[in-house]
Amino acid sequence: MPPFETRPIQVQYLKAACSSCSVLELCLPLGLSHQEVERLDTLILQRVRVKKGHTLYRAGDPLSSLYAVRLGFFKTSVLSVDGREQVTGFQMAGEILGLDAISSNLHACSAFALEDGEVCPIPFAQLEQLSQALPSLQHNLNKILSREIVRDHSMLLQMGNMNADERLAAFLLNLSQRLSLRGYSSRAFVLRMRREEIGSYLGLRLETICRCIAHLRDQGLVIIDGKQVQILDLEGLKQRVAGCHNAARE
Amino acid sequence: MPPFETRPIQVQYLKAACSSCSVLELCLPLGLSHQEVERLDTLILQRVRVKKGHTLYRAGDPLSSLYAVRLGFFKTSVLSVDGREQVTGFQMAGEILGLDAISSNLHACSAFALEDGEVCPIPFAQLEQLSQALPSLQHNLNKILSREIVRDHSMLLQMGNMNADERLAAFLLNLSQRLSLRGYSSRAFVLRMRREEIGSYLGLRLETICRCIAHLRDQGLVIIDGKQVQILDLEGLKQRVAGCHNAARE
DNA sequence: CGTCACGTTGACTCTGTTCAATGCTAGTGG
DNA sequence: CCACTAGCATTGAACAGAGTCAACGTGACG
Numbered sequence A, B: 001m002p003p004f005e006t007r008p009i010q011v012q013y014l015k016a017a018c019s020s021c022s023v024l025e026l027c028l029p030l031g032l033s034h035q036e037v038e039r040l041d042t043l044i045l046q047r048v049r050v051k052k053g054h055t056l057y058r059a060g061d062p063l064s065s066l067y068a069v070r071l072g073f074f075k076t077s078v079l080s081v082d083g084r085e086q087v088t089g090f091q092m093a094g095e096i097l098g099l100d101a102i103s104s105n106l107h108a109c110s111a112f113a114l115e116d117g118e119v120c121p122i123p124f125a126q127l128e129q130l131s132q133a134l135p136s137l138q139h140n141l142n143k144i145l146s147r148e149i150v151r152d153h154s155m156l157l158q159m160g161n162m163n164a165d166e167r168l169a170a171f172l173l174n175l176s177q178r179l180s181l182r183g184y185s186s187r188a189f190v191l192r193m194r195r196e197e198i199g200s201y202l203g204l205r206l207e208t209i210c211r212c213i214a215h216l217r218d219q220g221l222v223i224i225d226g227k228q229v230q231i232l233d234l235e236g237l238k239q240r241v242a243g244c245h246n247a248a249r250e
Numbered sequence C: 001c002g003t004c005a006c007g008t009t010g011a012c013t014c015t016g017t018t019c020a021a022t023g024c025t026a027g028t029g030g
Numbered sequence D: 001c002c003a004c005t006a007g008c009a010t011t012g013a014a015c016a017g018a019g020t021c022a023a024c025g026t027g028a029c030g
Helices: A034-041 A124-133 A135-161 A164-181 A195-202 A206-218 A234-242 B034-041 B124-133 B135-161 B164-181 B195-202 B206-218 B234-242
Strands: A047-050 A055-057 A065-071 A073-079 A085-092 A110-113 A117-123 A188-190 A222-225 A228-231 B013-015 B046-050 B055-057 B065-071 B073-079 B085-092 B110-113 B117-123 B188-190 B222-225 B228-231
Touching: A034 A124, A034 A135, A065 A124, A073 A195, A073 B135, A085 A164, A085 A195, A085 B135, A117 A124, A124 A135, A124 B135, A135 A164, A135 B073, A135 B085, A135 B124, A135 B135, A164 A188, A164 A195, A164 A206, A164 A228, A164 A234, A195 A206, A195 B135, A206 A222, B034 B124, B034 B135, B065 B124, B073 B195, B085 B164, B085 B195, B117 B124, B124 B135, B135 B164, B164 B188, B164 B195, B164 B206, B164 B228, B164 B234, B195 B206, B206 B222
Parallel strands: none
Antiparallel strands: A047 A117, A055 A110, A065 A117, A073 A085, A073 A110, A188 A228, A222 A228, B013 B046, B046 B117, B055 B110, B065 B117, B073 B085, B073 B110, B188 B228, B222 B228
């Protein structure tokens, strides 16, 4: 186990308000009226800084809050009985952490910061209470939960039907698309996770990730130097994924 | 494509009421007071019969209702761009179909009946409306959505970290456990799906499923004759899954 | 009785894993 | 300042597990 897994999180309190947040339209308040956002603000009392390598919560912890990522990059993962890690997702600004805890009031996975970041804790009991009064807030929460289900199903499709190169291409495209939604370049970005974590997420070994990076590089689709990614041929990458398995094989 | 994919569903109206349903405590009304269930009953106007081989809804259909399975056995699946099927789940009595449609108001997967069954359509707009008035109903919906996320994550763990034998063992144990929750035998049951569908669900080919069945049989853990399953050694099967990959390998 | 869909098994192939060696970078301590 | 270490990334070679292709069996059903 990496050493950082034993460090507790360091909490620093900062003022928070959805109404002045830059990822407002990607997050829980999406589509709410100004007045509704102000009521939601009454729940979001603070931002919490999480330093790189620290844990926001662990599998088994009781659910107190969901966490909206405001800044930074997180991974969530579950452990198999024999201690193997399965990364279940990478989250960036505007995405919500902790959804899987609602079912049992215990977190089913752990959340780690892959770089320094900030999250807005959303006390869940109060969120449910407030969403009694705000239909559109309740609807948003339902949508966010459902979106996570859709995302998981597409991961299952990747794991079940795509080969290693295709999975990596799909992974890079997914990052590219989410980053561009947040105003960053879709063609140049930095991987915040290690090869091993990408591999775990995609159901592959880290060596396979290295080799797939080499394949995509040799085909002139991307340049990946360490954690620095440059996408040379976005369309080519997309074709690689669409022509899923067997089709258009070299 | 199998021929039944083109048949429309045949709708037959039957009286329905959660308050008199046998899977009440596994379904949406879980934990609701008698009065609350009666209000929920006002939404559940009918049961719909779905005959084996028929489609309840298809990917792309607009979301009008969620469906509670009352009887029978369903599969849900998504298609990849090039027409490959990925089975995302098998649903039995008390489980809810259509959750992935909430995110976009369009069904993201299709639902097929693997045997004659009955579902209770739950008009989603009205469900959201009613859950404004009934906090515990809203809470249940949240829980059900979250439970699906947890389930998907455990499927990702299976696909990412388990070999073929382990996945099949986990699959059989999961069926066994859900059936026993519903009052059926946990040691003898019938597979409602074909080998190919099991394979798609587990990210394997149908031939691999056959071979894994043979492996488990040769180890004296199960007897599987066609669709008839008999579990001889429940504990042995569990060990097979827990000692996930590499551990306790023969 | 013949057809068709499904299931089983074998032989061979191939993709991804495993194991190992090597390189690179950042951090640490003498 | 440099030697040393630790963690991460890359690459090669050998191996193994699952895929592919093909043949055959079986049971349901018109």
